[in-house]
Amino acid sequence: MSAGLPIALIQTRTPATAAAGLAHIEPLIRQAATEGAKLVLTPEGTNLLEQRRDRRAVAITDEDQDACVIGLRHLAAELGVWLLIGSAIVRSGHAGDDRAANRSLLIDPHGGIVARYDKLHVFDVDLPNGETYRESSTIRPGDAAAVADTPWGRLGLTVCYDVRFPHLFRQLAKAGASMIAVPAAFTVPTGEAHWETLLRARAIETGAFVLAPAQGGTHEDGRKTWGRSTVVSPWGEVIGKLDHDDPGVLHATLDLTAVARARAAVPALTHDRDFAAPR
Template identity: 75%
Template sequence: MTTLPIALIQTRTPASPAAAFAHVEPLIREAAAGGAKLILTPEATNFLIQDRAKRDAVLTTADADEVVQKLRGLARELGVWLLIGSAIVKSGHDGDDRAANRSILIDDAGEVAATYDKLHVYDVDLPTGERWRESASIRPGDGAVIADTPWGKLGLTICYDIRFPQLHRALAKAGAVMISVPAAFTVPTGEAHWETLLRARAIETGAYVLAPAQAGTHEDGRRTWGRSTVVAPWGEVIANLDNDEPGVLFATLDFDAVARARNAVPQLTHDREFVLPS
């Protein structure tokens, strides 16, 4: 039996990189002291700024980003694997001044093991009147990413990606036994859909779903849902924070549960070609 002690970090990320690191560092240290070998932070760990001009004033490349580089050093110091759920960084695409919303997986030597740019950008008009156009400031990624870890393959997704089951199915079919869903969910959609979507993706893939979240009312006025959650391959919630306060959520993953779920319902092997409706 292979098991893995993990921790999800729930944050209320400030608007400046220096404050963001000061906020998340003690939580990561707490997670490592509690025995976690894989630690995951939420979407937008390096800063959370809605105003485009203010954001662009601190935006830099991942190699130069203060929070990313300090977190690499922290992973090395603590001897843990660390997923920066996402950092908002320059995309590196000439002619496109939009940022990338990028997950960065760091190994226990502080090296970058994998990166993933959010595929699906959040362009919505909610019944509450909230309007979001993430595509105006975030360049969507071009491909799915699966990363090797000492405990098995980790599929990378970010927030709004949770609504696209085909992505998660592709990750599972490529061998993912864990799928990360770092998020900054809005309150209306979080209250209505967060846990249901996470459980559905776990059931459909027979994989662990690991969802660290932003939480509470932020400096720029944004409100996020929190409720960081770990869902097992059979769809049961095995750990969650039932609030929107910063904190650490511990869980232990038993990878025999992946095999049990997939053997019981081998849906990943049952695809059939079909004719689309006209």
């Protein structure tokens, strides 16, 4: 594992079709690579954001037929970068279930898919401002956590709402993750109240870098997302942040030796104890 990893987080305002999603994000990824990033991460819903069920049913396709996924695999190979597609909304592939998968894909510099992760926790909520979300009606949750090997260390995969489940992050860290991705499309009310606090807490608890590329702004389907893509160090410091919800590129350099220092200073990952559950 080497220090000084140049990364880039891509913040988007993804449209409602995969072809438009690719056209939207490609120039931002090219910019990131031109400016030196070796690992590029994109948000949740990189290929499309469409919450209207009838339109989503028309827009989604299988992973290997999605125009944005195909285009980004070719782009990673062309640019010679590692690329995390924070998630693509694609058919789940489960017979008898017409819900989609919210699937994170790690692409190597040859364009190959080296890891997949389907979002474990789906967001069903009635917000105080009157907004209602029922992600479970259109997204089939995954059933397995994922950690992937990279040239710089292990990368733990999560998506958005997963950030509220610290036990998942703890398991990723115990599986060797020195970096944990949190691609997201946070709502504005929850983003304003909780986004940075949750990201910093997960970094502190795991002693890992937390890399959180986000969607931002008002989308074609009417949803509004918070933006504020953020990079947090293993000590809980915000070392990079976009202070807006517009599309853009956030660069950071990760000193991966900081992971061992943080975990040595607070070795909580080694201090778990069995205990009786409360009654």
